Amino acid sequence: MGLRGVHHIAIIGSDYSRSRHFYSEILGLPILHEVYREARDSWKCDLDAGNAQIELFSFPTPPARPSRPEACGLRHLSFMVADLDAEVARLTDHGVECEPIRVDEYTGQRFTFFADPDGLPLELYEDG
Incomplete structure (x- = not known):
């Protein structure tokens, strides 16, 4: 299969600002890229987690997991x-x-x- 590692882990937060603050400010993961996707009413923030990235997303009213x-x-x-x-x-x-x-x-x-x-x-x- 040729797997070489984990590229990213995707997380959907219920409150984008709160989750962004938690992962970037409290955990200290550097922000690599951030974009608002108007068609999906969604934010996407790529965070540097060392050997992989965390993709932090927002979506309107995501269901609880x-x-x-x-x-x-x-x-x-x-x-x-x-x-x-x-x-x-x-x-x-x-x-x-x-x-x-x-x-x-x-x-x-x-x-x-x-x-x-x-x-x-x-x-x-x-x-x-």
């Missing part, structure tokens, strides 16, 4: 970080609630979960 209890499909999006404690402290300073830090029983790496403004489960996974 269940994330709890865990539903079939994409479970969560995970970001690698060098210093988990520092990132949890930074998110907490921005009012983002993080779950208690846990240790992956198979890799021994530390991780935690938090949510974006729409409740999408996100993970920080300590690299190293």
